[in-house]
Amino acid sequence: MLTTNKRAVLAEEMLTHASANVTPHRLALVLAGVLVLTLSAKVVVPMWPVPMTMGTFAVLTLGAVYGPGLGLATIGVYILCGALGLDVFAGSSATTSGLAYMAGPTGGYLAGYVLAVLTLGVAARAGWDRSPLRMGLALLAGNLVIYLPGVLWLGVLLGWDKPLLEWGLLPFLLGDVLKLGLAAFAVPLAWRVCGVLSSR
Template sequence: MPILAPSLTRPTSLWPGLGLALCGAALITLGAKVQIPFWPVPMTLHTLAVFFIAASFGPRLGVAAMASYLIAGAMGLPVFSGTPERGIGLAYMAGPTGGYLAGYLLAAGVIGWLAQGRGALGRVVAMLAGLAVVYALGLAWLSRFVPVSGLVAAGFTPFILGDLVKILLASGLMTALHSLKGRFK
């Protein structure tokens, strides 16, 4: 059962779910904009936000939050990492990172579904499965822009360590929230 929205995974009204999806999209936007110095490349909190929301909200609201984020970006709002400097809207989404964005949408459903009712280790495994989806779609799309010989060096190696750290942080945050939730019941 999702930790943050147990009674809202099947809302009887559209409004609570829509509100959570929009709040999730706002959190994903914030995560995309925060840059933390990291090796070998600076790291954003985008993956942390997407994976945390998917595992916390469940598959339907996790996908709705990510879809809301993508719709806002497609409409030209500067929600993506590096926007507006690196472009906005559909042009940005059709660029080298477009496959990763599509991967996050699919991963939100995978993570939300696999993480339901799981403990910390199960959530980590669900997020690793989601990360595999992100990299599979991201690298496949990136191959349109980067020679295959440099694909892993350009689209995987610089980011995997940071993504693994973010998965651990997301799972730890969920464990802490689950503990707090238990105390307030």
């Protein structure tokens, strides 16, 4: 169960001495986050049974590092860029772009990105990002809220009689387990590194 105590998230901790609440710093973080999300969506890693991108890893990690407020602002700008036709999504240049792309099979997962950033942001605000175990649980919840609207939207588009789980969930599980494991240790490790640096 998440605690109600609000704790600093990693981005705030790292920028404590750089006036993190000042608008230019927050804007820079949003732009950096959009760039990371875009690059991660374009990175394709060979994987069985399907290649994977690092998009979900970036989304979930960003939610934990940025927290709910800054994280939602960043994912909102990212999705807005995509809606305007910028090539920021996985495969958006190979098929369609803009709103047409977002209304396609990927649309539900993009909605899930917003929910996932919020989920990880709230968990980080409660301090769950400082422990690999709790971070792992938060990541599982975040991944679930990506898949849920994603598969449901596939059902709306393609029909409920189709093998939706075989198309929209099962092929990605192995890659997601690896990405979740990486994020579960990377964020708490970043906290430890931040603590070491701040003590110098």
